[in-house]
Amino acid sequence: MEELVAQVRQGRRRAIARLITRVERSDVEARLAVQALYAATGRAHVIGITGSPGSGKSTLVNELAKAFRRHDRQVGIIAVDPSSPFTGGAVLGDRIRMRDLSGDEGIFIRSMASRGSLGGLARATSAVVKVLDAAGFDVILVETVGAGQAEVDIARVAHTTLVIEAPGMGDDIQSIKAGILEIADILVVNKADRPGAANTVKALRMMLHLGGEMSMRHHGELVAVAAVDGAAPAGAWHVRVYETVAPDGQGIPELVAAIQAHYDHLQASGEWLVREKDRSRQDIAQLLQAHFMEQLALAVPVADREALIAAVARREVDPYTAVARLFAQVNNVNSAAVAV
């Protein structure tokens, strides 16, 4: 495992891929490897890209990756699909993408699907970001399919978050998810050559304007008062709407410049450290809950837990009492371990 860690630090592609596979399996040794790599992280610019299915997100991510490559940056792409096996679109999309970007040693692509637990997926994504960061990637693009709370949580591992819309999806102001706008540092209307693009841009700007009056919160910290008319206070970040046509590369240079400007803003304003703290807080919370659930699984056999759940469902035990009992069992096991 020490050898693997050393190879990952050197940016060896096969070592990176092998470690990620073990991270996804929640392998204990993989956790030790990520732990060993942690001190070497903190250099990469992590960019979250989220938005509705059908917004052309994957094509846009590919174009962004190519643009960063032209600036000689090493690019990691993590495509996360928290949705059910229902769709199956991601796999096809990934194959097309691999063909498009393959042959460039400066790009590493990995797709991750939720296999049951969303919490597990968020933890794994966070660990894979650490692996790529320690491996020397300058830019890490974390793409999530969909626009629900899961995607928002996953986007929280990012320093800069792009929210992608497409014409016809954002016309109805009601249908624009407020939560997703709140996490956006940069808004993109992709497929901007389609009919209705101007309306979508207008609707988003209006939404930003309305939001500006209430002030925008980023990652729990008040960092900017967004406004389209330049009313934001000095030093604050302006959330702006960009238009792109991804397959043509139209609007991509402007978008890359905006991403770079956001990076500079984070560094100059001290916001970079605020976001690093938010990422650490989130990491710790996720790992704590996972650790507690592991301890519970060790302390209380599945059959006992299921019997307790059934008793609660039959109203023989109330859930608060059930929780107190389970908690006491975890404590007893841990106290015994301490005593030994």
Next chain:
Amino acid sequence: MEELVAQVRQGRRRAIARLITRVERSDVEARLAVQALYAATGRAHVIGITGSPGSGKSTLVNELAKAFRRHDRQVGIIAVDPSSPFTGGAVLGDRIRMRDLSGDEGIFIRSMASRGSLGGLARATSAVVKVLDAAGFDVILVETVGAGQAEVDIARVAHTTLVIEAPGMGDDIQSIKAGILEIADILVVNKADRPGAANTVKALRMMLHLGGEMSMRHHGELVAVAAVDGAAPAGAWHVRVYETVAPDGQGIPELVAAIQAHYDHLQASGEWLVREKDRSRQDIAQLLQAHFMEQLALAVPVADREALIAAVARREVDPYTAVARLFAQVNNVNSAAVAV
């Protein structure tokens, strides 16, 4: 508090409202009251209603409430808004709704907004359902704004889940959230008099058909193979698409009949107990995590936690080591408590 519990059991409106307010404040005594009421729960039919903003959900919920009243059922409505203060639509909607339904003693309405923590909102919603259940409401309608993971989690407190779409939102099969369809027991296309309604119905039926081939999972248990062409196995529940025009009451009797049929199906198939167990499992998991975080807050002062987070952000400590330290502190405090 014993007095309050007794009054809630008698269905006294003011006592119910007072207890819910205390539940929302995470009041310790309120928790004891809910605990005391728990044995009296398990009778109500809990119906989750979710779907995109703009689907006319609130109006539909009002019409459903009126229809259940005509069947002489006591109806509780919990309107949950997990989205940001960005929109502000819920408050206005609630005021209109209150006017529409006020004066009927058989209807109790409560709206709940997320004040920061989604987990907290899910726990509070679950507790409020218990209060209304113990107070003797026959039907509890839990309405959630939006269609993300948060809403899905909140919908899990329901026995029967309705997913509402409106024309123009579901035309693009890509834009229909797979996750939300998976939790649906009944699909509704509201505003069915609008142009494009037939397309939306068709798209949903096609989606169900595609889903049918992969089999549908409900609450983690395989309960039905959905199909539009009657290919579902005997005894399985058919997810069907209903059309409504809520302000006219059009389609409402058919929808109420479908809800009742689902209730009968749950009872006859034994699925009711399966769902009760799922609800209990979810309840226990939520309460366990909350309890653990409370213990952590007691064991580790905020300043210490923040210092540790900052050290992780600066790469001086890795997150796994941080978690091990925090966990050890919780254990030490608990072991000491056991020893005393």
